[in-house]
Amino acid sequence: MDQYAVFGHPIKQSKSPFIHRLFAEQTQQQLEYGAIEPAEDGFVEAATAFFNNGGKGCNITMPFKLDAYHFATQLTERARMAGAVNTLKVLDDGGILGDNTDGAGLVADLLLNHVALEGKRVLMIGAGGAARGTLLPLLEQNVVMLQIVNRTTSKAQDLVDLFPNHQNIEATTFDALEAAEPFDVIINSTSASMSGELPPIPTSIINQYSSVYDMVYRQEPTVFINWAKQQGAAKGIDGLGMLVAQAAESFAVWRGIRPSMRQVLRELNKNLGRI
Incomplete structure (x- = not known):
């Protein structure tokens, strides 16, 4: 066998x-x-x-x-x-x-949960290996913009530099997000939820049309998902x-x-x- x-x-x-x-x-x-x-x-x-x-x-x-x-x-x-x-x-x-297959898995789960990606503005929180593995599949969904935010901005820029032929991916800072419009999809690729911590993103980037995704999963909704729903997010999905x-x-x-x-x-x- x-x-x-x-x-x-x-x-x-x-x-x-x-x-x-x-x-x-x-x-x-x-x-x-x-x-x-x-x-x-x-x-x-x-x-x-x-x-x-x-x-x-x-x-x-x-x-x-x-x-x-x-x-x-x-x-x-x-x-x-x-x-x-x-x-x-x-x-x-x-x-x-x-x-x-990690990125394909993320995209498949988003689509299974009726989260549209084509033509949408997406924010990726974190610039580690979990984020890197998902960027190409997300870009292949024809998102209008994929922004990467990380505590160390140079790490986010390193990921952007992997895609020189794509104009719709860029690095940003947590401070810059204060003036940003709400995102359609917000993905937390960090492990912050494992220790009950929240990434320092402003509430203004979430509205009633935003879908949030936490790559971590627990028996109960993660702290990030609970927080985003309190800010009015339409959907909160974990990584299971x-x-x-x-x-x-x-x-x-x-x-x-x-x-x-x-x-x-x-x-x-x-x-x-x-x-």
Whole structure:
């Protein structure tokens, strides 16, 4: 039976095995999906052993996304632009394809939640790896403007500089946001919600038409989502759907069939006690 796995350290908290087993059942694909926890400096050795033993593909989570980027023998454009890999696949010639499905997962979840992107003004909070992996897929949705704000403005500008052919992406500062018009979509790519903190964005950039998205998810709505809704935001969405959607994209890369997200989201929400 075809073997797949997720690599991470730690890995016991990962929901990927549960998600992909449901995907396999739903699509009637014969495969097994496990979890592998290499030492923090042991990714290359563990991944080599996995593929030498017949592994067909794997997901990569922290802290190995950069290791996987260098491990791959071929990269997709979205992996190159992300500078990180979360999906590996054996190619017919024996090479290893590195892909990044995080941005596609974010876009898919936004669209699933009826958040329009084409022609919209989008604000990305944070300029770390989580943000970088989503920029190309967002730009491909023909947003009218994608602004990146970060405590260190130079980091936001570094991300903008990756897209010299795009005129609709720019860096900004938290101070400059004070005079900005409300955004259609505001995405928090930072981990601030994990510690109950809020990014320092002004309330004036949110109105009754704004949709906010927090890449973090918890059992309860995150502090960022609660705050944005108090400011009148139309929608507040957390990152659970992005987790499922990036997994569905990985599954499609491996198996050539795209599973439905809805059933898996229902099961995860049940497990989290949210329904």
